[in-house]
Amino acid sequence: MKQIKAVLPPKLKNKHAQFFAWFLGLIFLLMALVQLVKFEKFTPFIESVFDGGAAGKAIAAIIVTTEVFALPFLLRMALSPLMRFCSMVCGWLAALTWLWISLTYASELIGLSFSLVILAGYVSYLLRGDISRLQHKR
Numbered sequence: 001m002k003q004i005k006a007v008l009p010p011k012l013k014n015k016h017a018q019f020f021a022w023f024l025g026l027i028f029l030l031m032a033l034v035q036l037v038k039f040e041k042f043t044p045f046i047e048s049v050f051d052g053g054a055a056g057k058a059i060a061a062i063i064v065t066t067e068v069f070a071l072p073f074l075l076r077m078a079l080s081p082l083m084r085f086c087s088m089v090c091g092w093l094a095a096l097t098w099l100w101i102s103l104t105y106a107s108e109l110i111g112l113s114f115s116l117v118i119l120a121g122y123v124s125y126l127l128r129g130d131i132s133r134l135q136h137k138r
Helices: 016-037 039-049 055-074 081-105 112-128
Strands: none
Touching: 016 039, 016 055, 016 081, 039 055, 039 081, 055 081
């Protein structure tokens, strides 16, 4: 256990990335808290999304666990390199799972799918730091 050392994350190249990470961490934290408090109502929803079966409770627990384990990476805590990688993967899995669920099963709401695609594109554009393209330079 002496070989496992927690190290600070590398410096960010984009100053806006930390605010987006904190915002996503807050969303994951609130979602995990609500899902754990209302777990009796959350599991039937997940069972309906994944075609019922006994795996619904396990999938619901995995979703909540990935949201919780994504927090250390998003909050830029001192972690071992393996835990940082696992936390990053959990963040991607949680975000992609909820994006898939929202695009697949909530598309009957007016414009939800379109607004999610626009929001994802805008956030990725901001993270690239190419705001200068929005200005008309001559």
